[in-house]
Amino acid sequence: MPPTLASLGLDQLSRDERLALVQALWDSIAPEATLLTEAQRTELERRADEDDASPDDGVPWEQVKAQARAGFKS
Numbered sequence: 001m002p003p004t005l006a007s008l009g010l011d012q013l014s015r016d017e018r019l020a021l022v023q024a025l026w027d028s029i030a031p032e033a034t035l036l037t038e039a040q041r042t043e044l045e046r047r048a049d050e051d052d053a054s055p056d057d058g059v060p061w062e063q064v065k066a067q068a069r070a071g072f073k074s
Contacts, residue, residue, distance in 0.1 A: 005011045010018065051058065
């Protein structure tokens with residue numbers, strides 16, 4: 001039987017500790033999938049900064065989804 005969260009004591013970890021563990025596990029499985037080029041990292045940082053500066057400029061997911069579905073119907 002595979003281990004469970006409880007049997008490993010992971011259910012005792014905080015949310016942040018579990019997220020850090022998930023990241024560490026993922027990095028150990030697919031390290032190349034988590035590597036960004038410098039250009040990608042710079043672009044992500046630029047986008048995050050832009051979003052922080054103007055958080056109301058985005059379009060809510062529900063609106064995007066509704067527009068996409070409307071496009072498929074026509």
